[in-house]
Amino acid sequence: MRYIRKLILPTLLLILLHPSTSFALLCSGNGGTFVLPSGLAIGADLEDGTIAWESETFSRSVSCQPDGTDPGSITDQIPISIYVNPKNHVIDGGIEVGMRFNGKIYTRAGEKIPTGIQTEKVCGIDGIPGMCERRAHFTLDYSIVVIKRGVFPPSGQATQVAAYTVFTVDREKSLSARQMFNPTVYNLQLLRSSACTPTLNIVPDHITFPMVHARDAQRGKVASAVDFNLEISRTCSRDLFTSEAKFTPVTATDAAGMLVPDDNPSVGISLVRADNRTKAPFNKWFNLHSASYREVVRVPFRADLIWREDQPKVGPFNAAVVVELIHY
Template structure:
């Protein structure tokens, strides 16, 4: 009996040890680092699930490869998934952090989201025809989000975590020890509770351009301009505050920072900050105002209608944007 046990034991050890060195996946790429506005304030009156901050839409290249030989056979494909909050960062209350992918928002720690991507067999690695391995190169489209959720702790701060890894990308069955694609948010420890949320008004509530003549069209020339204001009202608190805003097109496309109506691509609309002599970006947060005690802050804008063609399409058109504001 003693002789048989000496033969069986090493065999068992080999079987147990082999998977631990054969199933590793290495995914890498520039996930990006994102810094929240310093002292981002979340109104206690907001409904749970309200987005209080979201990054611009992101598109990142990801490269994955199997780290070692897989006993399943090199021809087998390995599905690749997203894992939310892979480092299990703790949030005490008031907010939750996650990512938007495929039109949905995911925030649950450890949640696994299929990307729909699988590895493929690639040969000729390092110029050697016999060197083969599983690889996947793809582009991941996503954004990072912070949402209102629950009640802030008595300290008014949601977490002590300053550096928050939002998600990572790995093989379908497990998380590797090495995670090199890690989109990260900074300043989360500075997010604080606020008594109330400012209200936003667009004055006027919609913009109508006067009639222009197509015969005057000249590519790049301003055909007409209309002034409007964004007004931020916060009557429930007299504390100093600043704010950021974001314009997101809904019935138009973003063409190099210009709104182009879906129903007439021969014209474009630029949203201009006349006080700064700059054009407000689209799909990106920008500073709206800083350091004000006033109950109502009025920020001037101008909508410039530009010709995009010398022979434009004749007829009415419409373009819309969603305006979001966050305060701190």
């Protein structure tokens, strides 16, 4: 009897010591990394909780399947979650890094965010009808955010981490070190603190197009144009600085680089740099001005009202954009 007990006990210990090969979910995706502008500066005067920088919204394809021999039934569904800062990167102060998902921002290390997605039984693996696995294929929409939080260290450098893994995707309870979908921010160690944040003014802050006649409409033709300026003031410092801007539509949508009002899609608005005649994009960062010592930088723009239909809807319309600014 003693001999049998010596054989059984080590077997039980081996099972208890190796659970990870049975419970991990391996997920992979098509990128999702972003390189910050080198030397991105965050004003020390920004209020805590302010979004200092946010990437464009990524829409990435993700595939998940059990990693190893899974003990469950092939019909069991495995819930899939997002885990923030899975590598527990350390930030010394001044900022937080996280993600925006379903309209909410998450920054706390190890925080679990249920996606509402589960694996399903999929057959026909490798072209074999009877070969079945539990898999999930889905699209993940998110953006990466940097938030002002706390005080920067005396060095002005928030972290030494060059490659910051923002989040990963895994199953409900187990984190695998082998995950292949790890959206990452690069150049975070080059982010620095600055004495103050530039002030942005839009002159005029409201644009009113003159009345146009629908009878003159011709698809693609400019119906009217109004000039305006973006003015960047930085009176607290005379250091050399460069800035980028982003136009985000409000009460309107971006249709192939044209701002289309929600209440009248028969017209569109194009924002054009008057100094170089290039069209400004929506939902993407673009260079606003380069290497200036001036206290006030004025960048001229033109808003073109463009017919999108030959028989447009008659009446007033409204569209707006939020203008964001970063400097370095």
